[in-house]
Amino acid sequence: MAESNKKILVVDDSTLERELLIEILKGSGIKNEFLQAKSGEHAIEVLGRNHKEIAIILLDWQMPEMTGLEFMEGVVKVPAVSKVPIVMVTASGSEENKKQARQVNPNLAGYVVKPYEPEVLVEAIKPYIL
Numbered sequence: 001m002a003e004s005n006k007k008i009l010v011v012d013d014s015t016l017e018r019e020l021l022i023e024i025l026k027g028s029g030i031k032n033e034f035l036q037a038k039s040g041e042h043a044i045e046v047l048g049r050n051h052k053e054i055a056i057i058l059l060d061w062q063m064p065e066m067t068g069l070e071f072m073e074g075v076v077k078v079p080a081v082s083k084v085p086i087v088m089v090t091a092s093g094s095e096e097n098k099k100q101a102r103q104v105n106p107n108l109a110g111y112v113v114k115p116y117e118p119e120v121l122v123e124a125i126k127p128y129i130l
Helices: 015-027 040-050 068-075 095-104 118-129
Strands: 007-011 034-037 054-059 086-090 110-113
Touching: 007 015, 007 040, 015 034, 015 118, 034 040, 040 054, 040 068, 054 068, 054 118, 068 086, 068 095, 086 118, 110 118
Parallel strands: 007 034, 007 054, 054 086, 086 110
Antiparallel strands: none
């Protein structure tokens, strides 16, 4: 895959989940730089500093304090960052949750349910990083 200067922001309260996801993507040949955030609040800071360089956000739903859904609600209201594609990567796989996520963000780029096959994750983000 082509080298890209566009960064991938991984937002998950679990360090292990973030590192696993990044290893899977690197192992699939994705050479983008990765940024990490351990919470919705942290993700807002990282996004604020780097929004011009972020190609896509991989977002967990279930996090303490600010959920992924709450983070996304905020992002879609800010013109400077509202166009950054978001893929939910979450254990919340119910149809109701998927519907709720799409109501909050009609432009949701994807919804990947944990545990996922590496190919499913790669296919979900490929259009946004190449």
